[in-house]
Amino acid sequence: xxxxxxxxxxxxxxxxxxxxxxxxxxxxxxxxxxxxxxxxxxxxxxxxxxxxxxxxxxxxxxxxxxxxxxxxxxxxxxxxxxxxxxxxxxxxxxxxxxxxxxxxxxxxxxxxxxxxxxxxxxxxxxxxxxxxxxxxxxxxxxxxxxxxxxxxxxxxxxxxxxxxxxxxxxxxxxxxxxxxxxxxxxxxxxxxxxxxxxxxxxxxxxxxxxxxxxxxxxxxxxxxxxxxxxxxxxxxxxxxxxxxxxxxxxxxxxxxxxxxxxxxxxxxxxxxxxxxxxxxxxxxxxxxxxxxxxxxxxxxxxxxxxxxxxxxxxxxxxxxxxxxxxxxxxxxxxxxxxxxxxxxxxxxxxxxxxxxxxxxxxxxxxxxxxxxxxxxxxxxxxxxxxxxxxxxxxxxxxxxxxxxxxxxxxxxxxxxxxxxxxxxxxxxxxxxxxxxxxxxxxxxxxxxxxxxxxxxxxxxxxxxxxxxxxxxxxxxxxxxxxxxxxxxxxxxxxxxxxxxxxxxxxxxxxxxxxxxxxxxxxxxxxxxxxxxxxxxxxxxxxxxxxxxxxxxxxxxxxxxxxxxxxxxxxxxxxxxxxxxxxxxxxxxxxxxxxxxxxxxxxxxxxxxxxxxxxxxxxxxxxxxxxxxxxxxxxxxxxxxxxxxxxxxxxxxxxxxxxxxxxxxxxxxxxxxxxxxxxxxxxxxxxxxxxxxxxxxxxxxxxxxxxxxxxxxxxxxxxxxxxxxxxxxxxxxxxxxxxxxxxxxxxxxxxxxxxxxxxxxxxxxxxxxxxxxxxxxxxxxxxx
Numbered sequence: 001x002x003x004x005x006x007x008x009x010x011x012x013x014x015x016x017x018x019x020x021x022x023x024x025x026x027x028x029x030x031x032x033x034x035x036x037x038x039x040x041x042x043x044x045x046x047x048x049x050x051x052x053x054x055x056x057x058x059x060x061x062x063x064x065x066x067x068x069x070x071x072x073x074x075x076x077x078x079x080x081x082x083x084x085x086x087x088x089x090x091x092x093x094x095x096x097x098x099x100x101x102x103x104x105x106x107x108x109x110x111x112x113x114x115x116x117x118x119x120x121x122x123x124x125x126x127x128x129x130x131x132x133x134x135x136x137x138x139x140x141x142x143x144x145x146x147x148x149x150x151x152x153x154x155x156x157x158x159x160x161x162x163x164x165x166x167x168x169x170x171x172x173x174x175x176x177x178x179x180x181x182x183x184x185x186x187x188x189x190x191x192x193x194x195x196x197x198x199x200x201x202x203x204x205x206x207x208x209x210x211x212x213x214x215x216x217x218x219x220x221x222x223x224x225x226x227x228x229x230x231x232x233x234x235x236x237x238x239x240x241x242x243x244x245x246x247x248x249x250x251x252x253x254x255x256x257x258x259x260x261x262x263x264x265x266x267x268x269x270x271x272x273x274x275x276x277x278x279x280x281x282x283x284x285x286x287x288x289x290x291x292x293x294x295x296x297x298x299x300x301x302x303x304x305x306x307x308x309x310x311x312x313x314x315x316x317x318x319x320x321x322x323x324x325x326x327x328x329x330x331x332x333x334x335x336x337x338x339x340x341x342x343x344x345x346x347x348x349x350x351x352x353x354x355x356x357x358x359x360x361x362x363x364x365x366x367x368x369x370x371x372x373x374x375x376x377x378x379x380x381x382x383x384x385x386x387x388x389x390x391x392x393x394x395x396x397x398x399x400x401x402x403x404x405x406x407x408x409x410x411x412x413x414x415x416x417x418x419x420x421x422x423x424x425x426x427x428x429x430x431x432x433x434x435x436x437x438x439x440x441x442x443x444x445x446x447x448x449x450x451x452x453x454x455x456x457x458x459x460x461x462x463x464x465x466x467x468x469x470x471x472x473x474x475x476x477x478x479x480x481x482x483x484x485x486x487x488x489x490x491x492x493x494x495x496x497x498x499x500x501x502x503x504x505x506x507x508x509x510x511x512x513x514x515x516x517x518x519x520x521x522x523x524x525x526x527x528x529x530x531x532x533x534x535x536x537x538x539x540x541x542x543x544x545x546x547x548x549x550x551x552x553x554x555x556x557x558x559x560x561x562x563x564x565x566x567x568x569x570x571x572x573x574x575x576x577x578x579x580x581x582x583x584x585x586x587x588x589x590x591x592x593x594x595x596x597x598x599x600x601x602x603x604x605x606x607x608x609x610x611x612x613x614x615x616x617x618x619x620x621x622x623x624x625x626x627x628x629x630x631x632x633x634x635x636x637x638x639x640x641x642x643x644x645x646x647x648x649x650x651x652x653x654x655x656x657x658x659x660x661x662x663x664x665x666x667x668x669x670x671x672x673x674x675x676x677x678x679x680x681x682x683x684x685x686x687x688x689x690x691x692x693x694x695x696x697x698x699x700x701x702x703x704x705x706x707x708x709x710x711x712x713x714x715x716x717x718x719x720x721x722x723x724x725x726x727x728x729x730x731x732x733x734x735x736x737x738x739x740x741x742x743x744x745x746x747x748x749x750x751x752x753x754x755x756x757x758x759x760x761x762x763x764x765x766x767x768x769x770x771x772x773x774x775x776x777x778x779x780x781x782x783x
Contacts, residue, residue, distance in 0.1 A: 041329075047079035049400065055334055067426070074419065081463050085408075085460060088459075089456070103519075104521045107521040113632060113634055114522075137495040150285055152581060154590050154599040155560060156169045156172055156314045158317060163350045175600070177310065185569065208302065211309045212227040214309070214601060222261055228253050230251050231250070232248065233276070235249045237372075248260055265282060266279065267280045286315070287311075289311075291307045320388045322390045328397075363382055364382055367380075380437075386503065388446060388478070389445060441474055447483060448493070449483045451492035451493045452496075479504045483514045484629075487544070491551060495551075502558065506544045508541070512690050517693050518758075525633055525694055527644070530633075535631045543626075544559065546620070558586050564590055565683075570594070649704055651675070655675060655681075656691050657733070699750070714734070
């Protein structure tokens with residue numbers, strides 16, 4: 001081992017490792033200073049690798065102690081793994097380019113919507129884009145936690161670089177229904193029910209009425225309504241002395257005593273049976289906790305003393321190292337890995353000021369009850385955590401190989417995050433904080449293109465397991481069905497990971513971006529709003545559930561749906577997102593803990609397990625769905641009125657700038673970004689991919705011209721500046737367009753959009769963010 005402090009990397013162009021060939025060919029930003037940034041990074045030479053010193057120290061000093069994996073074993077195994085798998089990774093990326101070149105040529109020869117579907121399909125088969133569907137495929141996974149196999153419920157996605165957000169998401173397993181209703185637009189602010197100021201009893205009464213209706217629907221009484229309840233108690237039930245269970249008795253205000261229509265729904269309690277502090281119920285696999293306090297702020301005026309209704313909400317959470325973060329170098333990666341380590345070990349804490357007091361946020365403990373059968377009952381107090389690694393595309397300067405090239409970031413993520421998870425695997429039932437109780441590590445793998453890339457992910461995990469001394473198939477795989485080649489070959493992808501798959505989902509945002517880029521030369525894409533009702537997307541959403549059920553995912557793995565992107569529009573979410581469980585999905589993404597609590601209502605309204613069982617018995621329309629997915633969303637005429645073209649262009653440009661300025665200047669990978677109408681939207685790289693590819697497509701097909709686009713971008717820069725005027729860390733773009741790296745990055749995403757691999761935004765974003773970091777480093781040195 002040799003310490004290399006400030007050694008000059010043998011790289012000739014610092015942009016080449018982090019920007020794949022097509023992006024580099026497109027003209028990456030002038031990144032000569034990135035070479036200097038690499039040179040300024042102290043590194044440790046270990047075997048054939050050059051590892052950034054902060055990462056090397058973090059792994060040796062914080063990750064490996066307690067895992068029984070020695071540093072010698074870790075680094076020797078990692079070195080061999082990088083040497084063996086990097087060429088395969090590179091070959092898979094080259095295959096993406098080969099297929100895209102072939103598809104581009106086909107569309108140039110056959111422009112417009114697909115008219116001869118059999119010929120198009122045969123072409124895709126001939127080039128290897130569409131593979132033969134395998135025969136019967138059945139999952140053979142083991143060691144899957146019950147949050148995945150038995151519970152249908154909301155799923156959060158949280159950026160791992162923000163410790164407070166990560167803690168909030170992990171703790172969002174349980175949420176106050178009263179708070180979620182009171183603080184959002186689900187309860188209209190009319191007739192005196194306003195949110196502003198202190199507690200509003202008019203609004204509070206409507207919240208309580210809404211919650212009582214929910215209880216009547218999910219936990220119906222034999223007689224009467226929960227709205228008329230005056231007292232809840234547990235009394236002796238039927239059975240002999242050994243099997244006797246307590247049962248719920250509810251006394252109504254008119255003196256009538258009643259019980260639950262389904263007595264088995266009552267599972268446990270806290271306090272005394274005759275006057276419980278809380279009562280625990282289970283409905284459709286999700287728990288409901290009624291809290292009682294006749295002296296509490298709410299309970300003292302409630303006839304039954306109910307202080308709150310707490311729902312089991314975010315059953316699972318994806319802790320994200322990918323689309324929602326801006327992690328471009330070793331320092332960023334170490335921060336993310338350290339937060340993951342803190343979550344796994346239960347040591348992550350974050351101090352914050354709330355209500356004029358300093359508090360420390362940490363992981364919630366498990367919830368303990370006395371069961372109605374007299375046994376102790378312990379429920380998980382935190383969301384079951386998945387970790388999303390990066391895909392196969394990007395590299396990262398945190399580690400260089402023998403030739404001084406950045407190694408694939410996905411290989412780095414798999415090795416480090418799995419090593420961290422060993423701390424969780426070594427815990428037992430006596431430990432206060434655990435994630436898995438079934439001995440698994442859950443890694444979601446995004447942006448994979450087809451079964452070969454799925455198989456490579458499984459090979460990577462197998463190699464990592466071998467180095468770390470883990471049992472085969474300890475690492476479970478989440479397949480993000482968000483690229484066209486994966487969607488069309490989903491069954492083959494699941495077959496490639498049949499011993500590991502614990503999760504599939506539709507990511508309609510990235511999937512739309514890939515749809516655009518794949519058919520870039522077919523013609524002008526339809527407007528973005530029309531995409532949601534297009535033929536291909538309907539087929540895609542149906543196919544994911546259909547294939548998942550056909551491959552035996554029911555009761556074995558999650559089938560998920562995408563994100564609700566408007567965190568302040570909860571009334572609309574409550575109205576619309578019920579479509580996800582109704583479609584047979586066992587989970588769907590939500591943008592906040594509050595949204596998770598509200599989305600949980602949908603899983604009480606819909607019995608997903610019953611829907612899946614019914615869907616399995618329905619006739620299979622595989623051919624019709626495939627035909628839908630093979631359609632491409634191009635306009636036959638592309639003759640929109642100019643005001644509509646301008647509206648689309650302004651909407652896209654404003655969204656791009658609003659997101660990119662925070663990504664480049666502040667390193668914020670996901671946030672609420674106001675759109676052109678000042679509606680807050682959750683934006684990440686997936687939404688950026690859509691908007692940038694859409695403008696690039698319209699430029700290619702001359703719906704808009706370069707001068708028009710540049711003019712709109714300049715005007716929208718001023719709009720975004722005004723929207724961010726209250727942010728003291730914000731750097732204005734207008735008036736500084738030539739000097740604003742964020743503005744230049746946003747323009748690059750459009751004007752170099754055709755050449756970006758699969759239309760991804762990461763290569764250019766990483767390049768520009770690194771350039772800004774290099775500039776800031778020089779400025780600090782000058783001071």
